[in-house]
Amino acid sequence: MMTSQEPMVRVRAFSKTFYVxxxxxxxxxxxxxxxxxxxxxxxxxxxxxxxxxxxxxKALLGLIRPDQGELSLLGHAISDPAWRARVGYMPEHPTFYDYLTGHELVTWFARLSGVNRIDAEKEARALLERVGLSQAMNRRLRGYSKGMLQRTGLATALAGSPSLLILDEPMTGLDPIGRRDIRELIMSLKAEGKTVLYSTHILSDVEMTCDRVGIINKGASVRTGRLDEILGQTARGYQVVVSGLGPEALARAAAEQAEAEVREGKIEALFTERAAAWDFASHLVAAGGVLERFEPHRDTLEGIFMRSLATGEYKE
Ligand SMILES: Nc1ncnc2c1ncn2[C@@H]1O[C@H](COP(=O)(O)OP(=O)(O)OP(=O)(O)O)[C@@H](O)[C@H]1O
Ligand SMILES: [Mg+2]
Structure with a gap:
């Protein structure tokens, strides 16, 4: 039995080498x-x-065998089938029998989760409506677009009402509306108390939806933590923006301050120390500039992502 302390997903020091x-x-x-x-x-x-x-x-779903490491889902080792009925999976490149209709396919997945035919058909219809395929569900998958197949993949993952969803790149390849729909769907799953792990490289989606993130690079974890902490911790100094200076004054200020940049007639600079930022700002204001901005500089997930890849720092 799973205790409330048990994580839904645990991966510890996982390694896998393929020989090609x-x-x-x-x-x-x-x-x-x-x-x-x-x-x-x-x-x-x-x-x-x-x-x-x-x-x-794939190792979490038991599709490949780890060389080393401890992996579990819902408190069960991967080799123990006890987690299976409660986990929904959407693969990176879902391949389906394309002579089936979306409705037949999702019905089949619902039946695999142990539901009788009548209920499975009903569930499939509801799921396909939920992922925005109400119009297309009775067409063959062969005629589906990439985005429609992705939505179908999500519906198959949701069949059987799993408590944990593992989605491999659910938003990749979708247009902005498709991405927003999937984002909203993921948020609604959370509202229902479900747990979601999804992989992506679309950082703006992560910023909008995730509670926690794990960043990996070249097969190793480089950073994991709560998104708000990761973003909050790294207020990396103070940003100053001054406008209203003539071109000469701008050039002089930029030359004096190595990290300053002139952009659209304004001068911008980032300082680690508040005092240095203030010195710079007041100096320019005394020279006739207008202080447009003086504020702590918040890091973006993209900045953090790029830096963690470069430095390979590891933080739990
Ligand atoms: N079956 C395999 N045989 C040989 N090499 C593999 C195999 N599966 C993965 N790899 C290699 O392992 C590395 C990691 O691949 P993986 O598919 O896990 O990356 P990923 O993070 O999912 O990337 P992407 O964002 O492109 O989907 C790659 O260098 C890949 O070539
Ligand atoms: Mg991948």
Whole structure:
């Protein structure tokens, strides 16, 4: 039985090497990946192409065997089938029998979760409506667009009402409206008390939806934590923007302050120390400038993401 302390997903020091080709050249897909997802959370699993996201997700679902590491879902080891009925999975590249209709496919998934035919058909209809496919559900998958297939994949993951959803790149390849729909769907799953782990490289989606994130790079975890903490911790100094200076004064100020930049007739600079920022600002205001902005500079997830990839820092 799962206790309330048990995370929904646990990955500890997971590693996996593939041996490729005749020469069995090693490909280190995962070297040291750790993450935990607590009940009710939306967890964003971030990393550039080839970082090891899909490899980790496949190991979690028991589709590939880890070399090393401790992996569990809902408190059960992956080898124990007890978690299966409660986990929904959407693969990165869902492939379906394309002669089926969306409704037949999702019905089939619902039946696999143990529901009788009548209820499975009803559930499939409701799920397809929920993912925005009410018009197309009786057409064959062969004629679906990429976005429609992605939505169908999501509906199959939701079949059987799992408490944990593991979605591999649910938003990639969708247009802005499609992405917004999926984002909203993920938020509504959270509102229902479900737990969601999804991988992506679309940082703006993560900023809008996730409670916690795990960033991986080259097969290793580089940073995990609450999104608000990661974003809040890293107010990296003070930003000053001054307008209203003539071109000469602008050029002089930019030359004096190494990190200052002139942009659209304004001068902008970022300082670690408040006092230095104030010196700079007051100096320019005395020279006739207008102080447009003087505020703590908030880091963006993108900035943090790029820096963690560069430095490889690890933080739990
Ligand atoms: N079956 C396999 N055989 C050989 N190498 C593999 C295999 N699966 C993954 N790899 C390698 O492992 C690394 C990680 O791949 P993975 O698919 O996990 O990355 P990812 O983070 O999901 O990337 P993407 O964002 O592009 O989906 C890559 O270098 C990939 O080539
Ligand atoms: Mg992948």
């Amino acid at each position: 080709g005749l020469r069995r050249k090693p490909s280190y897909a995962a070297r040291d990946i750790s993450l935990e997802v607590q009940p009710g959370e939306i967890f964003g699993f971030l990393g550039p192409n080839g970082a090891g996201k899909t490899t980790t997700i």
